Amino acid sequence: MKKVLLGNEAIVQGALEAGVDFVSGYPGCPAAEIGDEFGRIAKENNIYAEWSTNEKVALEAAVGASFSGLRALVNMKSFGANVCLDSLLPLAYTGTKAPMVIVIADDPSCHSSAQSEQDSRAFANMSHIPMLEPSDAEECYEFTKLAFEISEKFNTPVILRTTTRVAHQRSVVELAGYKKRDQLKKGEFVKNPHQFSTMPPRTLEMKKELLDKIEKIKQFAEKSNLNFISGNSPSPKASARQVGIIASGVSYLHVLEALNEIDLDLPVLKLGFFYPLPEKKIKDFIKKFKKVLITEEIDGYIEDEIIKLAKDANPKLEIYGKNLLGDTGELNTEKITVAFSKILKLKIKNEPYGEQAIKLEIPRRTAKLCEGCPYWHIFPLLKRIAPEGAVFGGDIGCNMIAGLPPHSMHDYLFSMGASLGISHGVKKSTNQKVISIMGDGTFFHAGIPALINTTYNKSNPLIIITDNRITAMTGHQQNPGMGKTAMTEDAEELKIEEIARACGVKHIKVLDPINVKEFEDTVKEFLEKDEVSIIICKRICALLEKRQSAQQYD
Amino acid sequence: MTNKNFNLIISGVGGQGLITLLKIITESALIDGHDVKSSELHGLSQRGGSVLAHIRFGAKIYSPMVSEGKADLIMSLELLEGLRYLGFGNKETNVLINRYSLPVLGGLKEEEILKSLSRLQGNRGSTTSSGPDKNLYLVEASKICKEKLQKEVISALYLLGYAVYKKLIPLKEESVLKAIEKLIPEKYLELNKKAFKLAKA
Numbered sequence: 132m133k134k135v136l137l138g139n140e141a142i143v144q145g146a147l148e149a150g151v152d153f154v155s156g157y158p159g160c161p162a163a164e165i166g167d168e169f170g171r172i173a174k175e176n177n178i179y180a181e182w183s184t185n186e187k188v189a190l191e192a193a194v195g196a197s198f199s200g201l202r203a204l205v206n207m208k209s210f211g212a213n214v215c216l217d218s219l220l221p222l223a224y225t226g227t228k229a230p231m232v233i234v235i236a237d238d239p240s241c242h243s244s245a246q247s248e249q250d251s252r253a254f255a256n257m258s259h260i261p262m263l264e265p266s267d268a269e270e271c272y273e274f275t276k277l278a279f280e281i282s283e284k285f286n287t288p289v290i291l292r293t294t295t296r297v298a299h300q301r302s303v304v305e306l307a308g309y310k311k312r313d314q315l316k317k318g319e320f321v322k323n324p325h326q327f328s329t330m331p332p333r334t335l336e337m338k339k340e341l342l343d344k345i346e347k348i349k350q351f352a353e354k355s356n357l358n359f360i361s362g363n364s365p366s367p368k369a370s371a372r373q374v375g376i377i378a379s380g381v382s383y384l385h386v387l388e389a390l391n392e393i394d395l396d397l398p399v400l401k402l403g404f405f406y407p408l409p410e411k412k413i414k415d416f417i418k419k420f421k422k423v424l425i426t427e428e429i430d431g432y433i434e435d436e437i438i439k440l441a442k443d444a445n446p447k448l449e450i451y452g453k454n455l456l457g458d459t460g461e462l463n464t465e466k467i468t469v470a471f472s473k474i475l476k477l478k479i480k481n482e483p484y485g486e487q488a489i490k491l492e493i494p495r496r497t498a499k500l501c502e503g504c505p506y507w508h509i510f511p512l513l514k515r516i517a518p519e520g521a522v523f524g525g526d527i528g529c530n531m532i533a534g535l536p537p538h539s540m541h542d543y544l545f546s547m548g549a550s551l552g553i554s555h556g557v558k559k560s561t562n563q564k565v566i567s568i569m570g571d572g573t574f575f576h577a578g579i580p581a582l583i584n585t586t587y588n589k590s591n592p593l594i595i596i597t598d599n600r601i602t603a604m605t606g607h608q609q610n611p612g613m614g615k616t617a618m619t620e621d622a623e624e625l626k627i628e629e630i631a632r633a634c635g636v637k638h639i640k641v642l643d644p645i646n647v648k649e650f651e652d653t654v655k656e657f658l659e660k661d662e663v664s665i666i667i668c669k670r671i672c673a674l675l676e677k678r679q680s681a682q683q684y685d
Numbered sequence: 686m687t688n689k690n691f692n693l694i695i696s697g698v699g700g701q702g703l704i705t706l707l708k709i710i711t712e713s714a715l716i717d718g719h720d721v722k723s724s725e726l727h728g729l730s731q732r733g734g735s736v737l738a739h740i741r742f743g744a745k746i747y748s749p750m751v752s753e754g755k756a757d758l759i760m761s762l763e764l765l766e767g768l769r770y771l772g773f774g775n776k777e778t779n780v781l782i783n784r785y786s787l788p789v790l791g792g793l794k795e796e797e798i799l800k801s802l803s804r805l806q807g808n809r810g811s812t813t814s815s816g817p818d819k820n821l822y823l824v825e826a827s828k829i830c831k832e833k834l835q836k837e838v839i840s841a842l843y844l845l846g847y848a849v850y851k852k853l854i855p856l857k858e859e860s861v862l863k864a865i866e867k868l869i870p871e872k873y874l875e876l877n878k879k880a881f882k883l884a885k886a
Contacts, residue, residue, distance in 0.1 A: 133715065301722065301749075303715060384747045384749065385748045387747035496734055497734055498733055604729065
C-alpha cells in the first residue's frame with residue numbers, strides 16, 4: 132500500500148512491522164510525532180508506550196525492556212542524547228538482549244532548537260554504537276526495520292539519526308503492513324550480571340568485546356546495500372568524469388536534484404551507515420577520481436574520515452566539502468549547485484530574482500505567545516515590577532518566547548532546567564535579585580536536581596514555575612504534573628509545591644496569575660526573602676483549554 | 686505538466702491551517718499518480734511565527750525543498766508572508782495570496798505590501814483589484830469565508846479551490862475532494878468541502 136507519510140510516521144510504521152513492544156522517549160522537535168503517534172495507537176496495538184520524564188530515564192526504561200526480552204524503541208531530539216549520554220556509553224558495553232533502536236533527531240539551522248546546532252553523529256563515534264542516516268520517509272521506514280535487524284544480529288543498540296528535513300519530510304512510502312497483536316507481550320529478566328553489569332575489571336574486557344563487535348559490523352556495513360553508488364553513465368563533459376560525490380542524509384536528495392537541474396550524471400556514493408563507515412567501499416570509490424565532493428550536514432565527520440582514507444588510497448585526491456558548503460546551517464540544492472559549479476568550473480545560469488524581494492527588509496515575524504496564553508499574565512508583570520538590575524533566567528519550552536520581543540527579558544538561556552542552575556550561581560556571586568522562570572515540563576525533566584542544589588547550598592533566587600498543565604511547545608504531551616500518561620491512562624498527579632517543599636523550599640505560593648494583585652504582592656514579598664522562594668503560576672494552556680471545551684460540547 | 690515537476694511554496698502564520706493544507710495537497714498529488722515530497726516545520730516557528738512549507742510533485746522527485754527562483758506557484762494565507770517568500774519565484778511564477786493581514790510589530794502597511802507585490806510580480810499596476818492581474822492573484826479568501834461560511838479559518842481551503850479551478854495548480858478537482866474526505870474529520874468535512882467549492886463560482 133502506497134501512502135504519503137511524514138518521516139516520523141514512517142519510523143513508527145517501520146517499528147510496528149519490526150514487532151516493537153516497548154516505546155519510551157521525551158518530546159522534542161523534530162522527533163515528537165514518533166512518541167505522540169505511539170501514545171495514540173499503543174493500546175489498540177497491544178504495545179507499551181510512555182513519555183518518560185527525561186531522555187536519560189527514557190533510555191534506561193528501554194534498557195530494562197531489552198534486558199527483559201522486549202523489543203524497544205527510544206525517541207528524542209538532539210539535545211536529549213546529551214541528557215542520556217551517561218547511560219548510553221555503558222549500554223554500548225553491555226549490548227542489548229532483545230533489539231533496541233534509538234531515534235535521535237537533529238535540527239540543522241536550529242529551526243526549533245535554541246541551545247546549539249548540534250551534530251549528534253559524534254555520539255556514534257564516541258559510544259561505538261552503529262548509526263544509520265535515512266534521507267526520506269521511505270528510508271525512515273526501511274532503515275527502522277533494518278536497525279532492529281542489525282540490533283538483533285549483533286546484540287547492540289542501533290541509532291537512527293534523522294534531521295528536520297527528514298523527520299518533517301512527507302514522501303511516498305510503500306508499506307508492507309503488519310498484524311496487530313492480540314495481547315501485550317511480557318518478557319522475562321534472566322539474570323546475567325556478566326553481560327549487564329559494567330564493573331571493573333570486567334569493564335575493560337567489555338570494551339575489547341565491543342571493539343571486536345564493531346569490526347564485525349564494519350564487515351556487515353561493507354556489504355550492506357545501505358551504502359550504494361548511484362548514477363554511472365559517462366558524462367558528456369570530460370571534466371565531470373573525474374568527479375565523484377559522497378553524500379549522507381537528506382543532502383543525498385539535494386545532490387540528485389542539483390545534478391538533475393544542471394543535467395549531469397556523476398557517480399554518487401550514498402552512505403546509509405554513518406557508523407561504522409564502510410572504509411573499503413569508500414577507498415574503492417575515491418580511487419577513481421581526481422576530485423570528490425562530500426555533502427553532509429553540520430559537521431565534517433565523514434570528510435575527516437575521507438581525508439584519512441585518501442592518504443593511503445588516493446593521495447592526490449582533491450577533497451571538497453565544508454570549504455565550499457559551509458559548516459553552519461542546513462544544506463540545500465542551491466548550495467550544492469554552487470559547489471558543483473566551482474569544482475567543475477561551470478557557468479550556471481542563476482536568476483537573482485529573489486534578491487529583490489529579500490532587499491525589502493521585511494520585518495521578522497517571530498514566535499509569540501498564543502492568544503489567551505496564561506504567560507501573558509506572567510512575563511509583562513514580572514518585567515514591570517522587578518527591581519532595577521534584576522537578573523532573569525530563561526528556560527526551554529514556551530518560556531523561550533519571553534526572550535523574544537515584546538518581552539525580551541532573558542539574561543541567559545541554555546538547556547532544560549539550566550535557568551535555575553545558573554541563577555543559583557549568579558545569586559551566590561552577586562548581590563543582585565535573580566528571578567528564574569521555568570515551565571512545568573522542564574521542572575520535572577531537569578529542574579528538580581537544580582532546585583535541590585539551590586536549597587542545599589543556601590541560595591535565594593526567586594523561582595517562577597509557569598505551570599500551564601502540559602508540555603505545550605512540542606505539541607501538548609502529557610507530563611507527571613497533569614495526572615495522565617502518554618497512553619492517556621490516569622496517573623498520580625505530582626504537585627510541584629509538594630516536591631518543592633520536600634526539596635527544602637520554605638516560601639511557596641501556588642496562584643492563578645490572572646489574580647494580578649496576589650501575584651504582584653507575592654513577587655515583591657518573596658524577592659526580599661533570604662531563602663529560596665517559589666511561585667507556581669498555575670493556569671491551563673489556552674490551546675489546551677480550547678481543545679478540551681471543544682471535546683466537551685461534541 | 687507531465688514532464689516537468691510542479692514546485693509549490695505555501696506560507697502563512699502559525700495557526701492558519703497550513704499543515705492541513707499541505708496534507709491535502711500531498712495526498713491529492715498521490716491520488717493523481719504523482720511522486721510527491723514536502724518539507725514543513727513544527728515547534729517554535731509554529732507559535733504565531735512565519736510558516737513556510739515546500740511541496741513538490743511530478744514523475745520523480747528528489748529534494749523535498751523548492752530551490753530559490755524555481756517555484757511554479759506561491760500560495761500564501763497572509764499578505765506579508767506572501768511577499769516574504771517571493772524569492773522562491775521568478776517572472777513566470779503565479780502568486781496567489783489571501784488578501785488578509787496579520788500585522789506584525791514594526792511591519793509594513795498594507796498599501797506598501799500591495800505596492801511591492803505588484804512591482805515584483807510585474808502586474809499592470811492596479812493594486813486595489815482583487816481579481817487576477819497578470820500572474821498576481823489577490824483573493825479575499827478570509828473575507829469570503831467569513832461572509833459565506835462564518836468561518837475565517839477555513840480560508841486555506843478556499844484558496845486551494847481557487848488554485849485548482851483557475852488551473853494554477855495541476856491537481857484534479859475530484860482528487861482534492863477525495864483527499865479532503867480522507868483527511869478531514871467527519872464533523873468538519875462539509876465545511877471544508879464547501880469552502881473548497883466556493884471558489885468554483
